Amino acid sequence: EAGVTQFPSHSVIEKGQTVTLRCDPISGHDNLYWYRRVMGKEIKFLLHFVKESKQDESGMPNNRFLAERTGGTYSTLKVQPAELEDSGVYFCASSPGHSYGYTFGSGTRLTVV
Amino acid sequence: GQNIDQPTEMTATEGAIVQINCTYQTSGFNGLFWYQQHAGEAPTFLSYNVLDGLEEKGRFSSFLSRSKGYSYLLLKELQMKDSASYLCAVPNQAGTALIFGKGTTLSVSS
Numbered sequence: 001e002a003g004v005t006q007f008p009s010h011s012v013i014e015k016g017q018t019v020t021l022r023c024d025p026i027s028g029h030d031n032l033y034w035y036r037r038v039m040g041k042e043i044k045f046l047l048h049f050v051k052e053s054k055q056d057e058s059g060m061p062n063n064r065f066l067a068e069r070t071g072g073t074y075s076t077l078k079v080q081p082a083e084l085e086d087s088g089v090y091f092c093a094s095s096p097g098h099s100y101g102y103t104f105g106s107g108t109r110l111t112v113v
Numbered sequence: 114g115q116n117i118d119q120p121t122e123m124t125a126t127e128g129a130i131v132q133i134n135c136t137y138q139t140s141g142f143n144g145l146f147w148y149q150q151h152a153g154e155a156p157t158f159l160s161y162n163v164l165d166g167l168e169e170k171g172r173f174s175s176f177l178s179r180s181k182g183y184s185y186l187l188l189k190e191l192q193m194k195d196s197a198s199y200l201c202a203v204p205n206q207a208g209t210a211l212i213f214g215k216g217t218t219l220s221v222s223s
Contacts, residue, residue, distance in 0.1 A: 004155070033210065042117075043156070043200065045210035056209040091155070102211070104148075104155040 002026065004105035006092050012111045018080040021108045025074070025094030032075050033095075033102065034067060038088040046090075049075060061086075082112045115139045117214035119201050124220045125191050133186045133217045135201035143208055147175055147186045148200040150216070156200055159186065188219075196221045 005024040013019050025032045034046040046065070047057035051072035060067070064083070069075040079086050089109050093102040116138045125131040137145065144163035148156040162168060162177035162184060174187040186199055198216040205212050 035211075035213075040215075042215040043202075043213040045205070045212070048209050056207065059210065102158065104157070106153070106155045 004092055004094050004103050006090075006105035006108050008108055009106065010109045010111075012113060013082055015084055015112055016081045018078065019082055019110060021077045021079075021090050021110070023075045023077070023092030023094075023105060025092070026096075026103055029094035029096050029103075030072070031095045031097070032069060033093045034075070034077055035091040035093065035104075036088050037091065037107075038085070043091065046077075079110070082110075084112050086110060087112045115203065115205060115212045117201055117203065117212060119199075119214040119217045121215065122218045122220070124222065127191055127193060127221060127223050129191050130187065130189050131191060131219065133188070133199050133201075133219065135184045135186070135214060137182050137184070137201070137203050137214075139182075139203050139212075140206045142179060143204040145175075145177055145184050146200075146202040146211065147184075148202065150198045150200060152197075159199075191221050193221050193223065195219065 007022045030051050032049040035043050037043045045059040048055045049069045052069050066078045089107040091107045093104045095102050119135045146161050147159040149159050150156040160175035162175050167176045172189045177184045198218050200216045201214040202211040
């Protein structure tokens, strides 16, 4: 089966621009998670979808970040406008039930210059 | 609050055994995970411990002591391909997400 796919793998944008990251979970996985790793820090939770509903978005840093999962399939994470501190690796993960048997994607490395 | 500590870096040689420690503080406990992450790749699941004791899975074993808030990952017969970051993680209090440690970068040399 195909794994969790993230696109793009790398993105370099200027401060103030907008970037949209995409995650395609494993087919049939209702649970979708976004995490972020900033340089030198640990991987941190951003938010959790069950199908198309946001179950927990307590980790979203501020209102410049918007996540959607229309139709309960793929998800997008938009950063608008991007700031320097948004640089890091954004990981998506999915699981079939509310368990921690996550499958992670390879991440999107975002660099804001 | 919840906090996870693990060493930043470790080095070892091929064929050796290495133990990566993890201490945690949680409000409630719902198990502990170990993930392996090679540079530029996705974290991959290694083990999940919810009861005290040692669980062995091939060359890798994971130990948990809930009373001590302590776990370790034991890697035997090290191979060069084991060079990676090893992440310790516990579920948050709400049970909705994982809290990760900063990871231990293991370098295996010949």
